[in-house]
Amino acid sequence: MNQKVVVITGASSGIGQALAFAFGRTGAAIVFCGRKADALQTTAQALSAAGITNLPIVADVSVEADMQRLMADAVGRFGRIDVLINNAGISMRAMFAETDPDVLRKLMDINFMGTVYATRYALPHIQQTKGSIVGISSIAGYRGLPVRTGYSASKFAMNGFLEALRTELLHSGVHVLTACPGFTASNIRFSSLDAHGRTKGDTMRDEGNMMSADECADHILKAVQRRKRELILTTQGKLTVFINKWLPSLADKLVYNTLAKEKDSPLKR
């Protein structure tokens, strides 16, 4: 990745921030965005202290003009884009029957349309460098998860979009990776939306028992370097995808029973 330019959305925390360090340590310049200037600056200073060239840009992935500006600024400063990592995302925890449809719309706007906008404006530059487009999807993009209908829908949409795009670009030299982490310690559960779109502010799982964001980022870096098409992480994640494919009705029961054990689960035990 030496001398390459990597654009990462939502990189002021969690997996995105870990990706900024992982790619930056290989010699890449990191262009990254988020909605909060102070959080971006904190990450920018830490990257600079580690000797990583970086450019923080305040931008919201759900705003098309912001994604156009992000890519223009990246090219304006560094002259090229080699890798786009569509990482920014939010989640939800609420039963569908009680959930305001605006919550699902917001998840689609950020997780799916954010990926569409960023990819739309990065693609012409990545076609020139024959680089990579990466989507940080989820196991929830292979297997629908109860209490997260909007999250699963947005990640299924991402997976379909990336698969179709990969096929369109088959002879272009552009690499497309769908990366699906399993449970990874981060802010995602704290920032999840409830049925009315309010932030939950807590986690319902033991964050200490999960894959770390750094480990997750290392796997994703290797998958980009090897130009893999798909990455499914964690043993639990791999098992879920396998059982869902071959024994789907067993998967219904296992997924229900597993998620019913979560601290604040509305599912009956």
Ligand SMILES: NC(=O)c1ccc[n+]([C@@H]2O[C@H](COP(=O)([O-])OP(=O)(O)OC[C@H]3O[C@@H](n4cnc5c(N)ncnc54)[C@H](O)[C@@H]3O)[C@@H](O)[C@H]2O)c1
């Ligand atoms: N942590 C997990 O267990 C897990 C599992 C599978 C997939 N993922 C995916 O990994 C990605 C990163 O999440 P994370 O776990 O590091 O959580 P996180 O909350 O730490 O990181 C998400 C980042 O996206 C940013 N973001 C949210 N909305 C945005 C917007 N509209 N515009 C710009 N930035 C925005 C947030 O500010 C944050 O920095 C997400 O797409 C998530 O769905 C996470």
